[in-house]
Amino acid sequence: MGVMVFDHVAVAGETLAAATGHAEQALGLDLRKGGEHAVFHTHNALLGLEDGLYLEAIAINPDAPVPDRPRWFDLDRFCGAPRLTNWICRCDDLDATLAALPEGFGRPVSLQRGDLCWRMAVPDDGVLPFDNYAPALIEWENDAHPSALLGSSGAKLTSLTVAHPEADALAALLAPFLNDERIRFENGPRRLGAEFEVGGEARKL
Numbered sequence: 001m002g003v004m005v006f007d008h009v010a011v012a013g014e015t016l017a018a019a020t021g022h023a024e025q026a027l028g029l030d031l032r033k034g035g036e037h038a039v040f041h042t043h044n045a046l047l048g049l050e051d052g053l054y055l056e057a058i059a060i061n062p063d064a065p066v067p068d069r070p071r072w073f074d075l076d077r078f079c080g081a082p083r084l085t086n087w088i089c090r091c092d093d094l095d096a097t098l099a100a101l102p103e104g105f106g107r108p109v110s111l112q113r114g115d116l117c118w119r120m121a122v123p124d125d126g127v128l129p130f131d132n133y134a135p136a137l138i139e140w141e142n143d144a145h146p147s148a149l150l151g152s153s154g155a156k157l158t159s160l161t162v163a164h165p166e167a168d169a170l171a172a173l174l175a176p177f178l179n180d181e182r183i184r185f186e187n188g189p190r191r192l193g194a195e196f197e198v199g200g201e202a203r204k205l
Contacts, residue, residue, distance in 0.1 A: 002097025
C-alpha cells in the first residue's frame with residue numbers, strides 16, 4: 001500500500017495574474033514566476049513554504065493551444081474569483097497507491113518542466129473524487145522538487161481544512177495512506193481553506 005505525503009496547495013484563477021495576486025495579497029509575499037505546462041497547457045507561479053511544502057498559483061495559459069484532453073484541477077470549468085482549489089499529495093509509488101484506491105483518482109501522466117520531472121494522476125474528465133476535494137496525487141521522478149529549488153519564503157502552512165458534505169467518508173478513505181495533523185476534515189458546505197503563519201502573524205487563504 002502506498003503512502004501519501006502532503007506536497008503542495010494550488011490557487012486557481014481565470015488568469016495567472018488573478019491567482020497570483022490573490023495569493024500575494026492574502027500572504028503578503030511575492031510569488032516567483034514558474035513556467036508553462038505541456039499536455040495541459042497551463043502556467044503557474046510559485047511560493048516556497050516551510051516544511052518542504054509550496055504554494056502554486058495556476059491558470060489556463062491563453063497563449064498555448066487547447067489540449068486534446070480535459071485540463072487537470074478541473075480548470076476548464078473554473079470561473080469566478082481566484083481561490084484555493086486543490087491540495088496535492090506525493091507518493092513514492094504512484095501506481096501502487098492508485099491500485100489501492102477506488103477508481104476516480106486518475107491515470108498517471110508524465111510531465112517535465114526544466115529540471116522537474118513528475119507523474120501526476122489526472123482523471124479523464126479532470127474532476128477528482130469528492131467534487132475535487134480529494135487530493136491530487138503526484139510522484140516526483142528525481143531529486144528535484146520545487147520546494148528545494150524555491151527555498152522557503154518564511155511562510156508556514158499551519159492547517160488545511162477540507163470541508164465537504166461527505167468529509168468523514170473522504171477522511172476514512174485516506175486514513176490508511178495519509179497521517180498529517182495539519183489536514184482537517186469537516187462535514188459541511190464545500191470549502192477548502194488554509195491557515196499560515198507569516199512573520200509571526202496568522203494569515204488565511
